[in-house]
Amino acid sequence: MGVMKIRYQSKVIETSVATLGALLAEMGARNAVVEMNGDFIPPGKGLDRPLAEGDSIEVFAIVGGG
Amino acid sequence: MDVGAYATEAEREKLRSLRVGIAGAGGLGSNCAMHLVRSGVGHLAIADFDVVAESNLNRQFFFRDQIGRPKVDALAENLRRIDPEVDLLTYRVRVTPDNFTMLFAGCDIVVEAFDDESAKRMFLVEAPHLGKPMVFASGIAGWGRSDSVRLKRMGQHLVVVGDGVSAVSPTMPPVSPRVGIAAAMQANAVCAIALGVEP
Numbered sequence: 001m002g003v004m005k006i007r008y009q010s011k012v013i014e015t016s017v018a019t020l021g022a023l024l025a026e027m028g029a030r031n032a033v034v035e036m037n038g039d040f041i042p043p044g045k046g047l048d049r050p051l052a053e054g055d056s057i058e059v060f061a062i063v064g065g066g
Numbered sequence: 067m068d069v070g071a072y073a074t075e076a077e078r079e080k081l082r083s084l085r086v087g088i089a090g091a092g093g094l095g096s097n098c099a100m101h102l103v104r105s106g107v108g109h110l111a112i113a114d115f116d117v118v119a120e121s122n123l124n125r126q127f128f129f130r131d132q133i134g135r136p137k138v139d140a141l142a143e144n145l146r147r148i149d150p151e152v153d154l155l156t157y158r159v160r161v162t163p164d165n166f167t168m169l170f171a172g173c174d175i176v177v178e179a180f181d182d183e184s185a186k187r188m189f190l191v192e193a194p195h196l197g198k199p200m201v202f203a204s205g206i207a208g209w210g211r212s213d214s215v216r217l218k219r220m221g222q223h224l225v226v227v228g229d230g231v232s233a234v235s236p237t238m239p240p241v242s243p244r245v246g247i248a249a250a251m252q253a254n255a256v257c258a259i260a261l262g263v264e265p
Contacts, residue, residue: 031183032230033190033202033220040221042194043187060218060226062190063233065207065240066094066181 007056021047023057032059067149069106077261078106084260085109085153087173089161089189091137092116093245094203094252095179096127096144101253103145107260109153110145113169114138115160125242161185166192175256178202179249181234198223199259205229206248207238215247217255217265225265227251 003016008027017023020041024030034041035058036049043062069078084107088095091114099110114137118128122137132140138156145152157169161180166188170176175198178189186204193200205228206215214229227248234240255265 031187033204033224033226035220038221040194040224042191044191058218058220060204060220060228061230062183062186062204063207063228063231064181064183064186065205065232065234065238066090066092066179066203066245 004051004053006051006054009058015051018050019047020049020051020057023051024059027059029059029061032061034059067103067106067108067152069104073106080260081106081257082108084175084256085111085173086256087170087176088112088179089166089170089177089193090114090179090181090185091141092122092179092181093125093240093242094181094206094249095177096137096141097125097246097249098177098179098253098256099141099145100127100148101250102256103148103152105253105257107152107257109155111155111157111170111173112138112141113157113159113161114141115158125240125245161188163188163192167195170196173198175199175201175259177252177256179252181240183233194223200224201227201252201255201259201265203227203248203252205232206245207232207234207240208244209241210244212244212247215244215251217251219265225255225259227255 118132258265
């Protein structure tokens with residue numbers, strides 16, 4: 001598996017993982033609001049989406065309290 | 067409610083005709099509702115299963131003589147003291163995947179105001195089916211750090227408010243100032259979306 005550059009939290013990073021779910025696991029962001037390339041991804045959905053060079057991922061952790 | 071001379075008639079009408087769904091009537095929901103009514107929002111649909119407890123009075127828009135009453139009933143009473151004309155649909159139910167669409171289908175914007183983390187996740191799964199703007203909160207506990215509470219757009223329809231870190235815990239209580247900041251930011255985002263300006 002090759003290394004690719006993606007944007008994560010508005011920073012360019014290198015990763016070799018193949019899917020959105022694997023990236024979130026690697027980043028410790030499995031429990032988060034997720035946006036991929038401008039689209040909101042509901043919790044638990046889209047984890048098998050393949051990652052490609054230049055993809056942009058934004059996360060916002062979900063924590064309790066209100 | 068008339069927000070006064072600082073809004074145009076067109077702006078007032080946009081707020082007056084708006085129906086906002088609020089999922090939860092605790093620290094976020096009760097204070098968000100208060101701000102929305104003061105801003106001239108005409109219609110709210112509010113759902114919460116709980117009753118007012120003494121421990122809620124540190125941050126929620128309730129009063130000591132309302133302890134033991136259903137939150138939605140006490141909140142409706144308090145909101146009508148601000149604006150007797152406000153149109154309120156209140157539901158004393160636990161919001162679930164089964165009733166989510168029924169509760170909020172008629173709303174123009176829906177606000178997530180749960181405290182429980184799994185309920186927050188449920189909101190993010192169910193609310194997108196409505197196809198309407200959503201305002202979500204995460205990370206509101208503790209003292210200080212006011213400017214770490216931020217607003218982030220996630221996708222086309224979702225606005226997230228909070229610091230994304232500060233979960234409620236024994237050392238990180240939910241307290242009025244910081245919960246209030248987040249609730250006010252949620253209400254501010256709702257009004258901005260309705261008025262077509264940047265949330």
